[in-house]
Amino acid sequence: AKPFPVATTLATLLLATAALASPELEVPRRMQRRLLLIDSFSVVFQQYHAIKYPMSTKAGLPTNGLFGYCRLLMSALEHIRPTHAACVLEGGGGSVDRQKILPTYKANRASPDDSLNRQFKHMVPLAEGLGIQSVSKRGHEADDVIATLATLAADTDTFDSITILTSDKDLMQLVSASARVRVCKPNIKSLKDIQTAAFGEQEVIAALGVRPSQVADYLALVGDTSDNIPGVPSIGPKRAAKLLAEYPSLHDILHAAEHTEPKAFALSESLRKKIVEHRDIALRNMALVALHRDLSLDSMPPTTQLFDGPDLRVGLGRTKADAEERALAALEEYEFQKLAKSMEKLRAGGIYPDP
Numbered sequence: 090a091k092p093f094p095v096a097t098t099l100a101t102l103l104l105a106t107a108a109l110a111s112p113e114l115e116v117p118r119r120m121q122r123r124l125l126l127i128d129s130f131s132v133v134f135q136q137y138h139a140i141k142y143p144m145s146t147k148a149g150l151p152t153n154g155l156f157g158y159c160r161l162l163m164s165a166l167e168h169i170r171p172t173h174a175a176c177v178l179e180g181g182g183g184s185v186d187r188q189k190i191l192p193t194y195k196a197n198r199a200s201p202d203d204s205l206n207r208q209f210k211h212m213v214p215l216a217e218g219l220g221i222q223s224v225s226k227r228g229h230e231a232d233d234v235i236a237t238l239a240t241l242a243a244d245t246d247t248f249d250s251i252t253i254l255t256s257d258k259d260l261m262q263l264v265s266a267s268a269r270v271r272v273c274k275p276n277i278k279s280l281k282d283i284q285t286a287a288f289g290e291q292e293v294i295a296a297l298g299v300r301p302s303q304v305a306d307y308l309a310l311v312g313d314t315s316d317n318i319p320g321v322p323s324i325g326p327k328r329a330a331k332l333l334a335e336y337p338s339l340h341d342i343l344h345a346a347e348h349t350e351p352k353a354f355a356l357s358e359s360l361r362k363k364i365v366e367h368r369d370i371a372l373r374n375m376a377l378v379a380l381h382r383d384l385s386l387d388s389m390p391p392t393t394q395l396f397d398g399p400d401l402r403v404g405l406g407r408t409k410a411d412a413e414e415r416a417l418a419a420l421e422e423y424e425f426q427k428l429a430k431s432m433e434k435l436r437a438g439g440i441y442p443d444p
Contacts, residue, residue, distance in 0.1 A: 194317060235255070
């Protein structure tokens with residue numbers, strides 16, 4: 090989906106954090122539980138294009154995207170200090186449901202070049218080496234898996250915070266009054282300033298002109314060129330925001346357009362006619378942009394037990410010493426000597442929780 094525009098030519102990474110407890114309040118007699126969800130392909134893609142200088146192993150494997158990915162994961166482990174994490178991948182076979190609705194969905198996207206494709210294959214073992222589980226659902230997009238995990242964690246009140254690292258503004262749908270969305274540039278090297286880069290509900294309103302709960306309605310109206318989703322004719326970002334300021338949802342906009350007396354519809358009579366004429370486009374788009382939040386996940390425990398076992402624990406249930414040694418081994422395997430030195434320093438800070 091379309092990256093969040095901080096500048097006209099600059100895509101950005103979004104860090105969406107649903108803060109389920111006030112950061113000012115300490116939780117007595119219990120270590121805080123923090124969940125980190127990484128939109129892995131999005132992050133690797135951003136890092137690959139941000140790191141321009143060539144990098145490769147002695148065997149010839151290009152590694153610039155993997156290096157940036159690993160650097161960001163290590164920074165997240167250091168500064169977010171998650172107790173649980175998942176690197177979320179695109180499921181094989183594409184987005185079956187959305188392609189049935191719109192056969193040309195994402196048909197405008199070019200295939201990744203060979204160098205990037207070769208690096209994609211190493212994302213899972215590299216993340217596993219760092220003690221982070223990779224998760225996917227065949228036939229579904231990473232967005233929907235992230236939405237499922239974040240919604241489950243929020244609904245069950247399992248975590249004190251939920252952080253989503255992504256470049257996809259569709260995931261802003263998950264932000265609520267108690268949530269935070271955090272922004273950093275795609276060539277970011279560190280999340281050290283994460284607490285001062287919060288992008289929450291008010292910031293979503295300032296950026297898009299709509300509340301997070303209206304993001305899907307907004308995208309259904311304006312479309313998404315990066316996903317090859319055409320919008321409703323004559324409705325751009327400003328008109329969409331104005332409509333959603335007058336009516337709380339797409340359903341309410343369509344109802345008002347079809348039942349309001351002529352000239353009583355917000356904005357203009359000509360726009361009302363356009364909406365009535367193209368209502369099917371808006372409804373189709375809503376089916377495309379709305380996140381799926383109730384998926385069953387491949388090779389994972391039932392959702393009711395998902396956060397209880399070691400599967401999503403940072404370190405994957407390993408002892409701290411074992412987790413640290415395996416992380417170092419993974420960094421050395423990909424010849425990331427600089428990151429290996431950083432990991433040695435991080436060991437003193439204890440980035441891996443006790444199992």
